[in-house]
Amino acid sequence: MSAGTYTPQAGAAPLSRMITAQTALETRMLLRNGEQLLLTVIIPTLLLVLFSAVDIVDTGAGRSVDFLTPGILALAVMSTAFTGQAIATGFERRYGVLKRLGASPLPRWALMTAKTLAVLVTEVLQVVLLTVIAFALGWSPHGNPFPVLMLLVLGTAAFSGLGLLMAGTLKAEATLAAANLVFLLLLVGGGVIVPLDKFPDAVQSVLGLLPIAALSDGLRDVLQHGASMPWSDLGILVVWAVLGLGAAAKFFRWE
Numbered sequence: 254m255s256a257g258t259y260t261p262q263a264g265a266a267p268l269s270r271m272i273t274a275q276t277a278l279e280t281r282m283l284l285r286n287g288e289q290l291l292l293t294v295i296i297p298t299l300l301l302v303l304f305s306a307v308d309i310v311d312t313g314a315g316r317s318v319d320f321l322t323p324g325i326l327a328l329a330v331m332s333t334a335f336t337g338q339a340i341a342t343g344f345e346r347r348y349g350v351l352k353r354l355g356a357s358p359l360p361r362w363a364l365m366t367a368k369t370l371a372v373l374v375t376e377v378l379q380v381v382l383l384t385v386i387a388f389a390l391g392w393s394p395h396g397n398p399f400p401v402l403m404l405l406v407l408g409t410a411a412f413s414g415l416g417l418l419m420a421g422t423l424k425a426e427a428t429l430a431a432a433n434l435v436f437l438l439l440l441v442g443g444g445v446i447v448p449l450d451k452f453p454d455a456v457q458s459v460l461g462l463l464p465i466a467a468l469s470d471g472l473r474d475v476l477q478h479g480a481s482m483p484w485s486d487l488g489i490l491v492v493w494a495v496l497g498l499g500a501a502a503k504f505f506r507w508e
Contacts, residue, residue, distance in 0.1 A: 271359045272367050279371035283337065292332040292436070293379055298386060300446065301325045305390045310447055315477070322387040322394070323472035324445035329379040330405060331465050334372050334412035336436045342368070342420035343428035351507050361507070369413055376409060396475035400482050404475070407490035408468040414497020415464070421505030439465040444473075464493040 283289050304310060305318040345351050354364055384392075419428050441447065443465035449457050460466050471486030 272363050275367035276370040279368050280374050283371055283375050289337045292337050297325050297329045304446055318387060318390045318392045319477050322392050323476045324469040325383055326472055327465055327469035328445045330376055330408045331412050333375050334409045335416040336432045338372055339416035339420045339432040340429050343425040347425035394476045395479035400475050404468055404471045407494055411464045411490050411493035411497055414501045417501040418497055444469045
């Protein structure tokens, strides 16, 4: 046996393999976290079942589940891409995890890519679960799936940017409190469960510009009313995505 037969080859793994491994790790961490599980699975499922089965809120003509399902899908995107990601990333930053990962062979942009991919994987699982439950409750969706996919992707980009901006600029405890508070406020005033037309006209015009309102209304226009392409809602999400991701890239602090 010649010397050096089993000498390891120094160097980083291929970038694609590093991103895949980090994405798998980030996904497992998201799904193992109890608070994350509450936000991403339990709360949206309970809201969908409860408000579809019990006539608590006047959702207008038609079955409640047809109005609620698009809003709950939007809530699921917000819970994962914004609330959960902001809290998890904020505490990773506090404990120095991001600083150490930033010094590893994995580039910082690749780390953020892995986090985004983990969010998308989690959202796919959420959408599948909520869709199955909605069908069991009698949901009858309409419209083309392509605009639905566009809305979900743009909504994810918008909420991810806002979540990373919050996590990268505030202290972890402040991020925890602010992210949960925003989640509750947008749940009530974002058109998820309570229709926006139940609010005063002046308030409606402001709430309609929020990303959760644009996402839920856009999904509702397609899935409930069969609209072809909700351009105005897509435009609002594009603006939020550009502003959120741009601000996060500029102001995010790794330490």
